Amino acid sequence: MLKPTAVFSLAMLFLATWTSPAQTETAPGSIRLLPGYRHERLSGIDSRVGKIWKQGGVEIQYDIGKMAGNYADCKSCGWTRGELWRRKQIVNGQEAILFFTRAKTLFVVFPDSQANFYATINKAQDMADMLLMLLTFQKTAPRLSPIDAPQAPQIRRPTFT
Numbered sequence: 001m002l003k004p005t006a007v008f009s010l011a012m013l014f015l016a017t018w019t020s021p022a023q024t025e026t027a028p029g030s031i032r033l034l035p036g037y038r039h040e041r042l043s044g045i046d047s048r049v050g051k052i053w054k055q056g057g058v059e060i061q062y063d064i065g066k067m068a069g070n071y072a073d074c075k076s077c078g079w080t081r082g083e084l085w086r087r088k089q090i091v092n093g094q095e096a097i098l099f100f101t102r103a104k105t106l107f108v109v110f111p112d113s114q115a116n117f118y119a120t121i122n123k124a125q126d127m128a129d130m131l132l133m134l135l136t137f138q139k140t141a142p143r144l145s146p147i148d149a150p151q152a153p154q155i156r157r158p159t160f161t
Contacts, residue, residue, distance in 0.1 A: 048064040108137075112139060
C-alpha cells in the first residue's frame, strides 16, 4: 500500500507533466524565442492559435491555417483599419508582409504559410523583440482542415437486378 506522501508525490509529478506541454511545445515555424519568452498553444476552432509572451514583454498572438485567411489582404475583417505603413520582404525564402496600425498593432503575415502574427506595440523594445523572433519563422506547409483534406474515393458497389 502506498503512503499518503508517495501518492501526493505521484499526483504532483503527474500534474507537472500534464500541464507543461504548452510551455515546451515548439513555436510555429520553429521560431527562435528570445530569452524569457514562452510559447503557449491555445484552443482554436478551425485554425492553430496561440501566443508568444513574457512577463513585462510583448504578447504576440497568432492565427495559422487556411481558415485563418490572410490578415494583410482582408479589408472587410478590419485588421488593416487605420493602417499607417506596410512593407514587404522575402524572409527565409518566403514573402513577409508587415503593417502597422493607428491602434499600435504590428502585423507580420506569411501568406505562403497561411500564418498571421500580431501584437500591440507599447514601446520600441516590443517591436524589436517581435521582429527578432518572427524573422526566424521558417516556411511551413499549410495544414489541411478536415474540410479541405482529400477524401477517399467513393466505391460504387454494383447493383444486381
